[in-house]
Amino acid sequence: MSPLTRDEAQQRAGFLDVHEYVIDLDVTGGEESFGSTSTVWFAARSGGRTFLDVRPVVLRRVVLDGVELDAGLLSEGRFPLELGAGEHELRVEAEMPYSRTGEGMHRFTDPADGLTYLYSQCFLDDAPRVFGCFDQPDLKATFAVSVSAPAEWTVLGNGVAERVGEGRWVCAVTPRISTYLVAVVAGPYHSVRAEHAGLPFGLHVRASLAEFLERDAEELLEVTRRCFDRYHEIFEEPYPFDSYDQAFVPEFNAGAMENPGLVTFRDEKIFRAAATETEVQDRAVTVAHEMAHMWFGDLVTLRWWDDVWLNESFADYMGYQVLADATRYREVWTDFGAARKGWGYDADQRGSTHPVAPEPESVPDTATALLNFDGISYAKGASALRQLVAWLGEKAFLAGVNEHFARHRFGNATLADFVDSMARASADRDVHAWADAWLRTTGVDTLTPVVSEGAGGWRAEVGHVGMRPHRLAVGLYDRVAGDRARLVLRERVERDVSGDGVGFSVSGEGPRPDLLLLNDGDLSYAKVRLDEGSWEAVRTSLSGLPEGLSRAVVWNAARDMVRDGQLAPEVYLEAVRAHLPLEADESVVQAVLAFSRGAVADRFLVGRERAGALELLVGVCRALLERTEAGGEPGVRLTAVRCLLRSSSDVAELLGWRSAGSVPGGPELDAELGWLLLQRLSVLGAVGEREIAAALAEDRSASGEQGAAWCRAALPEAGAKAVAWEALFGGGDALSNRLFRATAEGFWQPEQVELLEPYAPGFFDAAVAVSERRGAEIARVTGVAAFPHAVAGDEVLRLGEELLRSREVIPALGRVLADQLDDLRRVLAVRGAG
Template identity: 70%
Template sequence: MPVLTRDEAQTRARLIDVQRYTVDLDLTRGADTFDSRTVIRFTARAAGDTFVELKPADLRSVTLDGQPLDPTALDGNRLPLTGLTEGPHELVADAAMRYSHTGEGMHRFTDPTDGETYVYTQLFMEDVQRVFVAFDQPDLKALFDLTVTAPEGWTVLANSVTEHLGEGKWQAATTPLLSTYLVAVAAGPWHSVRTEHRGLPFGLHCRRSLAPHLDADAEEILDITRACFDRYHEKFTEPYPFDSYDQAFVPEFNAGAMENPGLVTFRDEFVYRSAVTDTERQTRAMVVAHEMAHMWFGDLVTLRWWDDIWLNESFAEYMGYQTLTEATRFTDTWVDFGVARKAWGYDADQRPSTHPVAPEAVEDTASALLNFDGISYAKGASALRQLVTWLGEKDFLAGINIHFQRHKFANATLADFIDSLASGASADRDVHAWADAWLRTTGVDTLTARVTDTDSTWTLTVDQQGSRPHRIAVGLYDRDPADGRA
């Protein structure tokens, strides 16, 4: 199946604007497939041709503006839409979709402990087409109306508050504008711990067999969640942009967590089954803080194309560590970052496969996945931490808030981000030059310190291999308390 290229995405974004998806999922059709019926309302800015993506078990029917299209025209994962006229259009597709057991699309899991079944989505990058038909690229945001039919006794979670209409039917409130990869559903007989904070419903969810373990740690997790939520509201002028905040600990998750708006999914290994170290608790808290930062940077303002995925992750990585340090009992998180995460970035940056923090040549979605590494997370976060120190936190946050205000519920690029930071920075700070030096280059600089001691006079010389600007601090210590030199 072909992957989406940047050129194709740009061409499609110029041609169409997507207003709304109405998605109806039926999870009662058996253990292998579920039903997916989708209505997409979109507008063509001019006459032309395009395509939608879908990976069905069976595409039963599809219509465009009430006229049937041939389901056999589906080529791999692409259904051509030819002869579009300028103006509004409506696409309706009815399909059977396969459950996944590999963590992509709609994952289905049966708990061997008690036989209970759970399903949840992971739609990152290009897997929405495993669940419903879509124009699957991040810069075609739309409103989403979702209904789900689930077995009796199940609870359905989604990006927005859900309501049980009876007879297994659940309806989610209309979302704000979202990218397709951020749509989320989690359904099953969840064990839930619910509360409210600042007028919003908060929830923790896990499979029933883990209920005692979640209950034991629920207050700790909620305390971390509330503290980070409040601290982000002190930092950001844009309020939390969604109507609820659920955190679901899901089985067989093949990532650490995913920043779905209003419904963050975590691997359920974070529901600890036995005694763990305080460092492990700090790691879990860091992931909570990281994913919450994405609610603003990633979900409210979303990358235009996958070359900027580093910026999502580097920002959340930096902001997660910093906010956890400021708002919780975990005050030494940057020590953990230096010991564990930073080494990951150094290792990745000294391999033949290294790449800039902000790569310029991400031609398709397959290439984007290759850049999902220690450079995108750890080196990028290190660079942002350095940027904050250089700009000053006040100017950095001023730029961030300008960025949120300019691009909320829309898409932005690295250039937009740097322009926003420049708008908030002091006149003597050339943010564009900093970005060129630190984000568009590869490899490490090496600073080597040499100290000479002549007649009780010490001289420090620092040799640099590399071209990036550095600021260093010098500390002086007694090597021997009996030695009078300081």
């Protein structure tokens, strides 16, 4: 299908004024397709040609102003239209395909009970997979949606859905929204309903997860209510829709989608096994993020996809800030600093980096736009906005936001529109210059201190590599007398750093602080270095820093130093051994173990060094388990158990735990831990198909199916690898998006290098072929989960570079492969530095 270009969108927006859609869907038919009839009323400003977007299995009829047109004119998802000036009515009748990849109308049959569920994902350019439309964000219209479904099903939509007959549902007409925000959820969903502020609220999940939703419902509703009330405190524009439903749907690709009045989430957010407090908090962040979109994105929508940040950066920032302001998750910014921010730093150091707000010309079509939903548009953009609030002040920031909403409600807006609103709300600040420096540039600034001592005092000269202004804090810490493992804050000083690449200085009387921590409090976005004296203090006293957010800043500094080849991975792991067993903040424990296990052990280290790293991490996890034996820190304990299960090579001990059904001292092996343990035993060759099949027989859930697929692909047997490779790339394409990911993740294991090396040369051709057959989502998963990291070295790098030089690949695959090769170059550089 041809992607929509920016030029085409501008021409069509100038030509058409779209008023109203009436959409009727019939999902009572077969398993492969559903009926879709859409009628659109619109006006052409002059006579001329344009096109409608529709991607059917069969296009049955197209009727323009009562005249039937030749359905055979459809080509590459576009139906040509010749229009006279004035009002028009267009009716499109089609049979549309169900999706197995989470794009368009996804169909899922639950292996737990055989029940079938549907949900639409119209995001970016997938609305034409559901209904015929003029699919671009700046052709907003009202939508009246009706659905014919099996009698026992529930149907949800953007507006309140009412049953009007046997299996017949009609949704209330929406305000003006964009086509990519239209949503339908249908199936025998289990619902928990409530009312708040005069509006119906609902939580919905498939029947096999009903008990877990019932357990979590009050927590979810409480977070939803508190966020809803907080947004009404800070936004002058009231919530713009007639209801607020949150549906947790199967095999969802993203974390969630901000459909007005009907947010869809991946249903893994309804935990069927034990979850850490950090994971529950992360779910709450997602709730707050998606609710922010009701204003940022739904009420006021980007005009074209170059302004993705106007949606995602704002929702990311507001999600964390509102959660911190209005709920029990007061320290949520620590998790942002410890875990999420690295996503932005990593993306910003690859060749594919782009400005938070790229120039419109650099996003020429929808295929390119999809690539910008990344760590820059989310984590870096949120960091930039947090810095803007620190520089501008929250009062001025919110005044600008509210003016932006008032000026563009139910319309579209651009970066220039937003900056103008901010500038009017803060006349004493040059917001335009700030936006140019922060939103139109790429890369990560680096701040490096050099500390010297003289007669009666000390001085730190901080070098600034980069051209952004920063408002940040510098923490000055001293070891506690008589307890060198603890640090106490001497002073926290604030500095404005100029945007001309010039550094700044900090000085004081008496001895130098033991630790000088740049960007303490994590208000800005920059890599910070530690001088030699500060690093020595960190090595002995990191766990003794009094605030979790400060410790997160230090751990991120160390992480960056490893990735940049300035700190040996083994030295980083020694810091992990020394301080993580004493770490009190669960989110920090989770983030540090994730980087240590995933990046350090599995990427930066190989052979005996990797084995040593795993042994060290097992020791750290055992120390955490010993610390938490008395209870009181279940999240830390669960995090340690998970990492231990992923890292241990003690087959006898693992088999003993599996037989006992628990880890000594707890927790019991619930469904998630049971599969995690079986996965590790599969990698080590200690179990086989018999044990996997038995585990699946006990857990006939979607998660069980995915766990079994992972285990089967991970077995160190030639036959198992051949079967998994065929399932991924052989052309049958029977795997859904989630089973494809599970199989790909299980396939490549660093313990199985000799067995896997023969597959590496064929990966790139196989990736191109499956991406061309199955589209952007499978392309993305292929490039991430199926990339041969376990055997990646100079030859894999050469093959990848040759592919991208010599062949044209779909953008979704090209981008992710380019990123993986960038990361591989970094890995090889770190290995070489050792």
